[in-house]
Amino acid sequence: MNKYLSLGVFLVAVVGIGMFIGIATPPGDWYAGLAKPSFNPPNWLFAPVWTILYILIAIVGWRTWRREPAGIDMKLWFAQMALNFVWSPVFFAAHAPAAAIIIIVLLLWTIGIFIARTLKSNPPSAWMFLPYFAWVSFATLLNAAILRLN
Template sequence: MTRFLSLVLFVVLVVGGGSLIGINNVPGEWYQALAKPPFNPPNWIFGPVWTILYVLIAVAGWRVWNAERTGGAMSVWWLQLGLNFLWSPVFFTLNQIGLAFLVIVVLLVSIFAFIRINWHRDRKSAVLFLPYAAWVAFAALLNGSIWLLN
């Protein structure tokens, strides 16, 4: 498989998977009725931010996959992707704010683990995850705040 084709497949997997998760787990009336902290961003911001982050996640995963298809870095990449895709159904479909908070905290730990593992192996992959870590940390704060307020 060519490097370009494998990159396209990673982007399709991550952006496509994230989009499907988002389309099938939309915030509804339940979410609208929740008390939210004053720093809660408008709903329209989440789609564009996640699209950009999913591209960064895909490129980082592709870089690691090209260097080492098995091993710790790739395992952690798959773990964070699974946790990422799990959060929306837990929060928006199951309406389990506390469980979603647990998922997002473990997700954040896995993101930091990916950064740490790759910091010396492939600094570019690690750096690609920094905006993702920042956004998920903010999202965890938001999730935790909503949990406390409700």
């Protein structure tokens, strides 16, 4: 497959699925009624942040796939994608912040392992995952605070 076509596939799949999940599982009235910590960002911030992160995640997935499509790093990439995509339905649709905290901690752990594994073998991919790691760290703290407050 042409390298730019495969990049396009990764971008459309990751950003597209992420957007679909965001539209299908909006925060809604349940989330609006929850007590939130003082550091909770405004709702409008989440869509642009996640769009940028999903673009980076797609590029990293594509780079990893081109290097070793069946390797451990690609499996880690798919694992973090699965955890990422399941968090919103669990938190927002199922109204289960306790289950969501388990998912997001596993997600953060998987992202961290991916970064550690690729730091020497694929440094640009590791560096592109650092903003994702930072945002998911913040989201983990936010999830935990919402769980504690409610």
